Each structure stands twice: as structure tokens, then as C-alpha cells.
Amino acid sequence: MLLLILYVIITCLVAIGLVKLIDKFLPSGARIVVSILLWAATAFIAFLIYSSIMKPIEFEKEKDNRYKAAVQIMIDLKKAQLGYKTIHGEYADTFEKLVNFIDTEKFAIVTRRDTSIIDVAKNKAYNIVTDATGAGGYFKDIVIKDTIGYVSVKDSLFKNNDRYKSLNVVKYKNVEVPVVMKTSSVIRNETKLPVFQAVIDKNALLVGLDEELLAQENKVEDINEINGPEITLGSLVEITLTGNWPKRYGSNE
Template sequence: MLLILSVIMTCLVALGLVKLIDKFLPGGARPIVSILLWAATFFLAYLIYESVMKPIRFDEAKNERYKVAVQTLLDLKKAQLGYKKVNGEYADSFDKLVTFIDNGTFDIITRRDTTIIDHKKNRAFNLTVNEKGEGGFFKDTVIINKIGTVSVKDSLFKGTERYRNLSSVKFKDLEVPVDLRTGFVFRNETKLPVFEATIDKNALLVGLDEELLAQENKVEDINEINGDKITLGSLVDVTLSGNWPKRYGKND
């Protein structure tokens, strides 16, 4: 709407100038001046059009690349959670993750809530009970049974080989590395594993308008990706959230 109004206003101004020329300039000079004015009008309209369309084209290209980058990080998150489930910590390299997905297995287990005789409590109260525990204390427990295994690949990435490219974001001819770091933090004297993965915005948006890219790196908006990196996880907090809004992908 702003673009249409700007072009209309430009054309109206040009039309007004042409009318003034027809009224005050000598007949021989009118055609040349009119052509120059119309050329200047069209050039000005083009500049207005470009000033409006440039950020629109930037946002379209940016959003395409961000969606691919976020999908890569979500795949990485899925792989790291699977690795931690089996190994108790996060993988500190992409090679470990690929090997784990190719060769690892998850246990298939069943859980059943039940009630059993609380022998310890019965002894503490000097209670003698029969085989059924009648006259004594009982406690709730969960019985866990392993009934089989399933491959990690089939469980997490069945039908896709995307996990082999977790180390970089590939968009057309562009390839941008994913920086992966792992560590531990302590919460109430408990050692907890953490990891952080980042993608540099400048590398991901290379080739786009540099002025708009500089603005993108400084953006502060809950509906945008703040800062100069796309980030998943943290090395100082126990979190697996990313710094992107949900329109680019799940973030929970």
C-alpha cells in the first residue's frame, strides 16, 4: 500500500509539472523538458519501489535460510537427547552422534505399578507377617522389564539421512558450519550435562544486503532471532531451548 501511494504521488507531481511547462515554457523547449521530467519521474518511482522491496526480499531470503538452519538444530537436539538417554551425557562431536545413530539401540521396556510387602518397615516395628504380608506394611513400587531393543536410527531418523549432515547447514550452494560445545553445570551439588550449538547469522545470510544484515544482527524483538547467532541450548543453564520464535520451528 505504501509503495502504491508513493508511486501515485510521484506521478501526480510529474503531471502537475508538465501542466506548468505547457503553460509557461516556450513551445520549442516543452518536448525536451517534458521527456526529462518523465524520465526523472520514472527513475524516482523505481527508487521508491526498490526502497520498499529491498527489505521484503531480504526477509523472504532470510526466512528461507532460517527455517533450514532451525531444522538442522532440531535434528541435532533429537540426536543429542537420544545419545544422553543411553550414555548419560551429550556427545562432544558430530562423529560420535553419527556413529551412535548408525549402530546404537534403545531398550524397549515395560513399566507396571504394583504393591509389595515392606519387609524393612515390618522389621522396624517387629511385625511378623505371613507370605501374603497380612498384618504388616506394604509399599508401592514400579516393576521394569526389558522386552527388546530398537535401533536408534529407526527410532529417531527412520526414512531420512539428515542426521549425517548435522555439522552444517546446507542451503542451495551455501554451507555454514554448526559450532557444537558440551560441558557440565552443577545444580544443588548435582552434576548435569549441557550442550550449546550455534550458527553464525553473518555466514548464513552471506550475499544479502549488508546494511540490512547489520540491522538483523542488532534486532531485539520477541518475534525475531535476536543477536548475531542462532543458538540451541546453553553451557551455563540446563536448557534445550533455542533463541528463535516458533514460526521457524518448535522451540520447547
């Protein structure tokens, strides 16, 4: 913005100076040449002003496109890891395991139904004797699960697309940035629980863009922006799968 103001001031001073020069000091024959120079100078400075205005606009547009591509990878990775954990009870520690899991394994299709059965232990504790129907005694509610079939993980999570095969890298035009993934475990209430974290370097993702604006992006602190130098999903010290991006780039819950 300061640069824009400076350009405007310079434009005004140049225009005023040249006008005075033409009117007071130059012969009529030279006025045409000076007028052409005036128009050229005005056009050049107008171009500089336009460029200074458009630079942050173009940066924001390109930044948003790259962030959206990165966040889509994170969302797909989260979906794949949750599916893996459903079957294996832990998160996959390599991308190869995730791809193999999606390509080869299946989810069970389970039905659930509520029912009541005789609470034998409670009846015994109260010295209640019942017949086979349990009449006059206590009952307890239970949930009966039945497996009625199976569906492939790929059809369930990534039907009609193969994005899962490149979860380890963000690709946008000629930019390719690796996704760094780590797994671990934490202890909560004497229970060992799995955790994982994925990280994408913002500087690598925004390579080639204006360096001054990129430096500002790394320092941003705003709930509507991605704060810090990295795009992250999950944590190695907390039980969370939340991303650090705002919802305008995609779901982060």
C-alpha cells in the same frame, strides 16, 4: 522509509517542474520530447520507489527461509543429543560420534508396570510378623521395568531421512554455514551434570543480503525475532536445551 519519502518528494517536484516547463516555455514541437523525458523520469523514480519498498520485504522472506533451515538443524541436533544422553549419560562432543550413534546403536523398548510388595523393613520396624501373603502388614508400591525388545536409533529418531548425517552444517541453496558445538559440565547440588551448546553465525547465514538491513538485524531486540548475532541452542553454564529463536521458526523447548 526516509528514502521512500525522499523519492516521493523528488518525483512530485520533477513532475511539477516539467509540466510548468512544457506549458509556459516550450514550443509545441518540443513538448513531445519533453513529455517522453517526463514519462521516462517518472518511470525511473517509480522503479526506485518500488525497489525501496520491496527490498525489506525480500530481505525478510529470504531471512526467514534461511532461519527455518538453520532452526531445523538445531531441532535435529537436539533430538540426536537427547538420544545419545539417554544411552551414554552425557552429550556427544563431536558430530562424528552422533552420526555413528544413530547409525549403529539401539534403544531398548521398556514396559513399566506398577505393583505392590511386602515392606519387610517397615514390618520389622513395627514388629509385625506376616505370612507369605503379607496379610496384616505393610506393603509398598514399586515399578517393575521389563525390556521387551530393541529399536534402532535411526528408525526411532530419523526414520526415512538422513538429515542427521549433516548436522554440522546449514545448507541453503549456495550458502553453507558451519554449526559450532561444544560440550561441558556444571555442578548443581554437588552433582556433575552434562551440558552442551550449538551456535550458528547469523551474519554468515545471511551473507549476500542487503548490508544495511543485515546490520539492523544484528541489533534487533524483539521476542518475535532472533536477537543477537547468533542462533543458539543450549548453554555451557546453565542446564537448558532451549533455543533463542521464536516459535514461528520451530519448537525451542
